[in-house]
Amino acid sequence: MRPNLTVNIGKLKLKNPVMVASGTFGTGYGELVDINLLGAVVLKTITLKARHGNPPPRIAETSSGMLNSIGLENKGVEDFIKNGIQKLKDIKALLIASIAGDDENEYGTLAKRLNRVGRIAALEINLSCPNVKHGARESLIAQDEKATYSIVRAARRATRLPLIAKLSPNVTDISKIAIAAQRAGADAVLLVNTFPAMAVDVDTKKPKLGNITGGLSGPAIKPIALKMVWDAYNKLDIPIIGCGGIMDTNDAVEFILCGASAVQVGTATFVNPNAPAEIIKGINKYCAKNGINDMNELVGSMKVGAL
Ligand SMILES: Cc1cc2nc3c(=O)[nH]c(=O)nc-3n(C[C@H](O)[C@H](O)[C@H](O)COP(=O)(O)O)c2cc1C
Numbered sequence: 001m002r003p004n005l006t007v008n009i010g011k012l013k014l015k016n017p018v019m020v021a022s023g024t025f026g027t028g029y030g031e032l033v034d035i036n037l038l039g040a041v042v043l044k045t046i047t048l049k050a051r052h053g054n055p056p057p058r059i060a061e062t063s064s065g066m067l068n069s070i071g072l073e074n075k076g077v078e079d080f081i082k083n084g085i086q087k088l089k090d091i092k093a094l095l096i097a098s099i100a101g102d103d104e105n106e107y108g109t110l111a112k113r114l115n116r117v118g119r120i121a122a123l124e125i126n127l128s129c130p131n132v133k134h135g136a137r138e139s140l141i142a143q144d145e146k147a148t149y150s151i152v153r154a155a156r157r158a159t160r161l162p163l164i165a166k167l168s169p170n171v172t173d174i175s176k177i178a179i180a181a182q183r184a185g186a187d188a189v190l191l192v193n194t195f196p197a198m199a200v201d202v203d204t205k206k207p208k209l210g211n212i213t214g215g216l217s218g219p220a221i222k223p224i225a226l227k228m229v230w231d232a233y234n235k236l237d238i239p240i241i242g243c244g245g246i247m248d249t250n251d252a253v254e255f256i257l258c259g260a261s262a263v264q265v266g267t268a269t270f271v272n273p274n275a276p277a278e279i280i281k282g283i284n285k286y287c288a289k290n291g292i293n294d295m296n297e298l299v300g301s302m303k304v305g306a307l
Pocket of ligand 1: 021022023024044045066068070072098126129166192193194216217218219221243244245246264265266267268
């Protein structure tokens with residue numbers, strides 16, 4: 001018998017726990033991979049108005065990871081509703097829209113605009129992009145419990161869609177921010193976005209990114225992201241979606257054992273667009289091999305105590 005891989009995130013029912021992370025997965029990959037196998041596709045973050053993004057270069061490879069400073073380039077929510085969503089019509093997998101704004105009003109408006117776009121199954125609230133400024137704010141929204149609460153609250157009031165709050169790893173205690181998102185009505189938290197980071201070309205003495213700094217992703221961040229999931233797991237009542245450096249099945253299972261109900265895969269798809277599909281197969285095999293009938297039994301089941 002095949003193990004049950006179905007996972008519930010609020011009202012959202014995923015057929016398996018593997019999603020592709022916002023901004024990393026070209027929907028044009030449809031020619032290379034079967035997108036419909038995925039638990040969900042998280043779309044690139046959209047904002048109220050179009051954004052041109054940051055100056056190039058916007059991507060740089062680092063040891064065991066990559067830096068990006070895309071800066072949320074997108075054509076704005078109205079273009080997405082008018083044209084963008086049409087381009088996704090052949091994708092049968094669940095679509096999750098990701099939104100970012102400067103303040104509560106913008107997040108509320110975005111959530112309201114997307115509320116009735118039939119194909120959108122849930123909203124991911126990006127509170128944590130290290131490559132953009134949120135209005136006059138010096139810090140990220142997800143570095144501030146109060147701001148996290150009020151923005152998730154504004155989105156909660158504007159939509160009945162399931163809400164996922166995407167948090168930043170660049171905080172002292174991630175569980176405090178996660179609890180603020182939960183209190184405000186988030187159905188899940190996503191841990192984590194990229195880590196603020198940089199790299200320098202010693203020959204030119206210039207930064208490798210046009211924006212000087214960017215966000216670090218890939219295997220380099222996995223152990224830190226994992227600890228954040230573990231730290232938050234026992235303190236939350238809502239599910240955690242784990243993200244950060246997941247390259248293969250073992251990485252995904254590690255996140256699940258530490259408390260993630262589902263995972264997102266980003267940088268891995270730059271190396272192998274089929275990684276998410278291979279991870280779904282791998283989780284199936286892992287469950288079968290270990291006599292697990294329901295993947296949900298694995299969530300948070302890491303054994304602690306004497307080694
Ligand atoms: C090129 C690139 C673009 C990204 N764009 C977004 C974005 O638009 N919105 C967002 O919430 N996260 C964005 N991210 C962050 C990823 O969704 C993910 O949280 C992060 O890369 C960590 O996962 P990974 O190590 O598996 O890549 C981006 C990451 C990369 C590498």
